[in-house]
Amino acid sequence: MGRSVIPIGPYHPLQEEPELFTLTVEGERIVEVDVRIGYNHRGIEKLSESKSFDNSTFVVERICGICSTSHPFAYVRAVEDIFPMEVPDRAKYIRTIIAEGERIHSHLLWLGLAGHFLGYNTVYMWAWKLREEILDVMEILSGNRNNYAMFTPGGVRRDIRPQDIPVVLAKIDSIVPTLEMLRDAILDDPVLHARLKGVGVLTKEKAIEFSALGPTSRASGVARDVRKDSPYGVYDRVDWKMIVTSNGDVFDKAVVRILEMFESIGIVRQCFEALPEGPINAGIESIPPGEGIGHIEAPRGETFHYVRSDGTNRAIRHKVRAPTFMNLPTYKATIVGETISDATIILASIDPCYCCTERMAVRNHRGRLLYDGEALVELSRAKTENLKRRMGRT
Amino acid sequence: MILLNLLVFGFLVTSILGLTASWVDRKVTARVQYRVGPPFYQPLVDIIKLLGKETLVPTGSYRSVFLGAPLLGLAGAVTAASVLWMNQIHPQTGFTGDWIVVIYLLTIPSMSIIIGGFASRNPLASLGASREMKLVLSYELPFILAMLVPVVHSGLSIRLGDILLAQREAGAFAGNLSGILAMLVGLLCIQAKLALVPFDAPEAETEIVHGPLIEYSGTGLAMYKLTKNMMLFILPFFLIQMFLGGFSLAGWGILWSVLKFVGVLALITVIRNTNPRVRIDQAMRFFWGPMTVIAAVSLILALLGL
Numbered sequence: 001m002g003r004s005v006i007p008i009g010p011y012h013p014l015q016e017e018p019e020l021f022t023l024t025v026e027g028e029r030i031v032e033v034d035v036r037i038g039y040n041h042r043g044i045e046k047l048s049e050s051k052s053f054d055n056s057t058f059v060v061e062r063i064c065g066i067c068s069t070s071h072p073f074a075y076v077r078a079v080e081d082i083f084p085m086e087v088p089d090r091a092k093y094i095r096t097i098i099a100e101g102e103r104i105h106s107h108l109l110w111l112g113l114a115g116h117f118l119g120y121n122t123v124y125m126w127a128w129k130l131r132e133e134i135l136d137v138m139e140i141l142s143g144n145r146n147n148y149a150m151f152t153p154g155g156v157r158r159d160i161r162p163q164d165i166p167v168v169l170a171k172i173d174s175i176v177p178t179l180e181m182l183r184d185a186i187l188d189d190p191v192l193h194a195r196l197k198g199v200g201v202l203t204k205e206k207a208i209e210f211s212a213l214g215p216t217s218r219a220s221g222v223a224r225d226v227r228k229d230s231p232y233g234v235y236d237r238v239d240w241k242m243i244v245t246s247n248g249d250v251f252d253k254a255v256v257r258i259l260e261m262f263e264s265i266g267i268v269r270q271c272f273e274a275l276p277e278g279p280i281n282a283g284i285e286s287i288p289p290g291e292g293i294g295h296i297e298a299p300r301g302e303t304f305h306y307v308r309s310d311g312t313n314r315a316i317r318h319k320v321r322a323p324t325f326m327n328l329p330t331y332k333a334t335i336v337g338e339t340i341s342d343a344t345i346i347l348a349s350i351d352p353c354y355c356c357t358e359r360m361a362v363r364n365h366r367g368r369l370l371y372d373g374e375a376l377v378e379l380s381r382a383k384t385e386n387l388k389r390r391m392g393r394t
Numbered sequence: 395m396i397l398l399n400l401l402v403f404g405f406l407v408t409s410i411l412g413l414t415a416s417w418v419d420r421k422v423t424a425r426v427q428y429r430v431g432p433p434f435y436q437p438l439v440d441i442i443k444l445l446g447k448e449t450l451v452p453t454g455s456y457r458s459v460f461l462g463a464p465l466l467g468l469a470g471a472v473t474a475a476s477v478l479w480m481n482q483i484h485p486q487t488g489f490t491g492d493w494i495v496v497i498y499l500l501t502i503p504s505m506s507i508i509i510g511g512f513a514s515r516n517p518l519a520s521l522g523a524s525r526e527m528k529l530v531l532s533y534e535l536p537f538i539l540a541m542l543v544p545v546v547h548s549g550l551s552i553r554l555g556d557i558l559l560a561q562r563e564a565g566a567f568a569g570n571l572s573g574i575l576a577m578l579v580g581l582l583c584i585q586a587k588l589a590l591v592p593f594d595a596p597e598a599e600t601e602i603v604h605g606p607l608i609e610y611s612g613t614g615l616a617m618y619k620l621t622k623n624m625m626l627f628i629l630p631f632f633l634i635q636m637f638l639g640g641f642s643l644a645g646w647g648i649l650w651s652v653l654k655f656v657g658v659l660a661l662i663t664v665i666r667n668t669n670p671r672v673r674i675d676q677a678m679r680f681f682w683g684p685m686t687v688i689a690a691v692s693l694i695l696a697l698l699g700l
Contacts, residue, residue, distance in 0.1 A: 028521070028674070053689055117600045119591045119671030125427030191592060191669050193678060341519065341673040344601045349432065 003031065005338060010039055021331075021347060031333040033331050034105040048318040053079055053153055053287055053297040056315065058283045060305070061147050063320065064353055066109060069102040070298030071320065072151035074305040077232060077294025079153040082309050085097055089234075091155035097143065098150050098234035099296070100264040105134040106299035107257040107264075110351045111128070111186075114254060118195060126182060133175045137168050155281030165272055170267060179265075183258050186355035200346035203248055210330045213323045214301025215256040216350045220248035224333045233296075238270040250342075250349045255349075281381045285309070298323055300351050323354045400460035404476030405482075412624035413437040415659055419626065420682065422663045437623055440648040444616035447545065450611045456513040464610070465508030470502025471624045478554070478631055482640055485555035493545065493552040497538060503621050504530050504587065507596070510614075511606025517581035522605015524595035525674045529586055532681035533593075537538035539689035543567065544636045546696040554635065563641040575692035577637040578668050581658070584629045585665055588622070592669040593677050630658040656664045 009020035016255060018039035024032035044063055048056045060071040073095060080087065087095075109132040115123030124133035135145040141160055151158050202212065202289050207220035217224055223244045227235040243259045245252040289311040295304045301323030308317040327350040416437040424431030441694065451457055477496055481488045504526060510524030545552055547567050548560035567573035574675060586593035597605050607618055634654050643652035 004517055006521065006602075115670070117599070119594055119598065121423075122427055122667045123589075123670075127431060129428045191668075191672060194671055195672065285502065322688055338674075339673060341595060341598070341671075 078307040079290030154284040219252040404472040412627035429588040447612040449612035459513040467506030488555040507611035514609035530679040536685040540576040566639040570685040574697035633680035
């Protein structure tokens with residue numbers, strides 16, 4: 001059978017961000033996939049190195065609109081890791097509340113989009129309607145629907161007012177019945193079973209081989225969660241369980257995310273109950289020379305930040321690794337052999353976030369690295385020389 | 395006379411009712427999804443806007459076929475509608491075999507989408523067109539089997555007028571066991587004929603970006619949209635004539651007719667809003683398996699007089 005190439009991207013209604021999947025197909029069956037990202041390089045790491053430690057929090061917050069807590073959280077933990085210090089208890093609780101609120105809204109967003117990709121627009125609208133309630137909660141707590149600006153090295157920037165707590169708890173309680181209904185409607189729908197079960201299977205071995213992260217790996221039976229393995233915030237003080245399923249197909253990835261939302265709601269409730277009094281900021285005066293790492297469990301998996309300080313008020317190196325960077329290559333294992341109809345939902349099943357991932361362009365052609373950083377610098381110098389010559393300046 | 399019929403009933407009345415049906419569908423969908431929904435004239439405005447846009451013909455496409463295909467689809471829909479209207483207004487004057495003609499004409503819009511898709515030479519359009527072809531092949535068999543049930547009930551007459559007149563005497567065929575089964579099959583086939591969720595694989599926006607229509611713009615796209623809106627009226631209309639006794643255009647009958655139509659339309663809308671899209675192989679298995687079996691059973695029941 002003849003092979004043809006089906007492009008998904010760089011602009012495609014499937015994804016809201018520019019990326020290109022080149023699917024080589026025989027009829028409807030996919031025999032090869034090539035992923036190309038890097039359309040949206042923004043130079044955040046470099047930008048961050050030109051800002052003070054405090055200001056960088058806001059820069060990394062804007063890496064991604066959905067993980068707008070995960071990146072600052074990982075970043076402040078990296079800064080706090082440079083030297084021995086203790087974050088006040090109340091700040092830890094507030095950080096956990098914000099991080100879990102973000103997880104709920106991020107998973108709802110994914111759920112809606114997954115429905116949309118399947119042509120199930122009712123789920124799309126319902127999930128996003130529920131998400132509005134969570135965004136309201138976040139607005140009450142932080143003043144913003146997104147990009148909460150709550151984090152700062154040493155604590156949080158804004159306290160939770162006691163009079164807000166009952167309002168927030170009532171709002172969270174109000175979404176639980178609808179969320180339960182949505183859960184049952186999705187988990188028991190025979191058509192969805194037919195569409196999602198056994199599709200895009202990522203086996204446990206492959207998940208480990210590709211170092212998949214977050215719900216993508218937990219759906220394949222890899223019980224790994226930074227919140228359990230290396231607790232931060234107050235995840236070791238509240239009672240919650242890690243959701244792990246074993247099949248690794250798209251359906252299980254949905255199950256993991258849906259059930260995680262209920263765990264997150266439980267964590268938020270417990271945090272509000274146990275919220276201690278006290279300061280919310282350790283008041284860091286200066287950052288000594290040194291290096292630190294911070295990693296947290298973002299809704300999509302482990303977000304990792306590395307910061308090196310030379311004792312001035314800004315980082316001399318800041319490295320970010322977003323979970324999608326690790327999850328993207330799993331397409332090689334999941335998508336080959338499936339049909340084009342299933343390709344979209346498989347592509348969506350890792351909950352990809354390219355704006356998180358695209359801070360550096362790596363162009364790879366058939367396994368061969370075409371340009372590394374130095375080669376790109378050489379190219380750019382050559383181009384400048386060329387321009388100068390053409391303008392007659394040499 | 396025939397030309398007038400084609401223009402007035404086939405095109406004008408049907409497109410107005412089709413656009414209205416499309417609005418009802420969009421509005422109900424919006425309300426189900428906590429949205430506000432468009433105003434009633436939105437489908438018409440959409441068409442007018444598209445008519446004013448530039449028509450682009452992709453390089454490498456087969457120009458005349460690419461531009462002719464939408465016209466073919468529209469012509470098929472208009473002709474089918476005028477036959478149905480003629481039959482509705484004067485059931486006695488139809489010709490023997492118009493049932494076959496209508497069944498045939500109702501596949502023309504799907505054919506035009508296939509032809510237009512392949513003519514545009516876009517890989518996604520070809521993929522969508524081949525899916526549409528598979529879908530046509532899968533739903534036509536149960537659809538024809540189901541539509542044979544009213545034929546059997548009206549004394550093996552393949553004249554639409556006889557089917558309508560028989561229902562005026564004996565009551566709607568949907569009252570029989572075989573009739574209700576066949577109507578169910580017909581409804582699901584209509585869902586596929588309209589390429590609505592769960593059978594919208596040929597157009598699947600998030601997979602292949604509207605498939606066969608991807609290269610169409612301006613007038614061509616407007617014609618396809620109009621055809622699709624008209625089909626949203628024509629197919630339920632056909633189903634109502636076959637199983638629910640057609641429309642009645644006098645006195646309180648008008649209200650009853652509107653209720654029938656809105657009822658069928660509401661069913662279609664509800665199905666499309668409570669299901670995800672199925673894969674094309676699943677759709678084929680569904681139509682060749684359970685749907686064909688149910689249609690065959692209802693045909694046997696009809697032959698037994700149930």
